[in-house]
Amino acid sequence: MLGEYRIEGRRAAEIAASVERAVGSGALLPGQLLPPMRELAGGLGVNANTVAAAYRTLRDRGVIETAGRRGSRVRERPASTWRELIRVEPPEGGRDIATGNPDPALLPPLGDALAAAAARHAARPALYGAPDITPELARLARAGFDAEGVPDGPVAVTSGALDAIERVLTAHLRPGDTVAVEDPGWGSILDLVPALGLRAVPVAVDDDGPLPGPVEDALRRGARALAITTRGQNPTGAAVSAARAGELRAVLAAHPRTLVIEDDHLHGITDLPLCPLAGSTEHWVLIRATAKGYGPDLRLAVLTGDAVTVDRVRGRQRLGPGWVSHLLQDAVAYLWRTGALDSAAVSRSYGARRDALVRALRARGMAAHGRSGMNVWVPVPDETGAVARMLRAGWAVAPGTRFRLASPPGVRLTVSPLTLDDIEPVADAMVSATGSAPSGRLD
DSSP: OOTTOOOOOSSHHHHHHHHHHHHHHTSSOTTOBOOOHHHHHHHHTSOHHHHHHHHHHHHHTTSEEEOGGGOEEEOSSOTTSOGGGSOOOOOTTOEEOOSOOOOGGGSOOOHHHHHHHHHHHHHSOOOTTOOSSOHHHHHHHHHHHHHTTOOOOOEEEESSHHHHHHHHHHHHOOTTOEEEEEESOOHHHHHHHHHTTOEEEEEEEETTEEOHHHHHHHHHTTOOEEEEESSSOTTTOOOOOHHHHHHHHHHHHTOTTOEEEEEOTTTTSOOSOOOOOTTSSSEEEEEEESHHHHOTTSOOEEEEEOHHHHHHHHHHHHTTTOSOOHHHHHHHHHHHHHTOSOHHHHHHHHHHHHHHHHHHHHHTTOOOBOSSSSEEEEEOSOHHHHHHHHHHTTEEOEEGGGTOSSSOOEEEEEOTTOOGGGHHHHHHHHHHHHOOOOOSOOO
16 A cells, blocks of 8 residues: 555654655656555554544645545645646746736836825825724725625725635634635646645636536535636636626535625736625625735735625634734725726736737637636646647747646636737747647646
8 A cells, every 4th residue: 555665653653654755756646545544543553543643644735635535645746746836937038927026117107106195104104903804995895895796794904815715714614624616727726625635626727617407516515615817817717797607606506504704806907797696595795805906915805795604714814823914904005095006007007918818819710718817727638748849949938737737738817917919929839839729728
């Protein structure tokens, strides 16, 4: 079962450390089955509860996964391996369309906002005991949610969308619980779930968002949470349509205790309407981060949700970092209040490049998906070969393995660095690198 490697230790911590060392060194490989707990306990001369505690620790750290009578095995991809490390560097003189970053030319200047925040700090510095969210930011955030039909609920602020998602998951779930995630989907979510000791169940998507059938199947099989992207899904550009939202609400009606997490990261830079699932279950949150519209270094997100969930997030936050800097909160409030971002112009700019690339690829007989946002997803028969051939043509594209669990191969192209003059050369290079592929579902 383990080949020549022998797990060692007398205490749970020692046994867990022995397995982690073996996984790190390659002595235990992804997918490798571990001994049953009683068998390993007998071999080590310890109580079975000691081995059970060691396996529980390993599961919580995302090193192994357990499947009841099917046993425990090393995760196919240990949680310590960050998907962003699976990247391709552009060749000398080449172009990088793999990063997923916004176009710096479309980000508003932050000087006035930061200066205004500093001036407010000089007049009324935030001290211990101050509210965790400033009244102005809370008011503006709530007004934005109200304007797009998000149900009423308290507001919290976190250090970005991923921080919010982590806090919401840990507010309700425990290691071993299952989370339904989009596939293809945001690599950071696919990293975070196992890192928390949770199990990810892939849900197929098309251009209108998660497919109702796979969502229903995941919830029937015990998924306690569903995490989706409302608009500009990374990597496929999917956006939840009104019809799809209605179908998903009907599915969730039969599973009212499901925790629903919606990431509306494209808020402010898309002209597509929001079609939320918010309020369709007992526990829910909708999250809006500033990264795409105002720059990734402005580490702030606001969220609203049911009172229990938001209260748990804020309570646990107070025991950790305490709050998100009021300087950042004031800067974001200033940007929102003054309309520093020309949302319509930004949406048009990304849309023109994205739509042009999708049209060019489809005109050449290739499948291409990109209903919203700044990314285009292209299914390919040979992901490794496509990435390598695009590199030889001078283009670095993101390998789909960063975004996939069970879905077929693909590559992601970010349009932010492109001009309209680049569209035809990129499409020609993709045809040479991959040939044609059938369109339709992304799974």
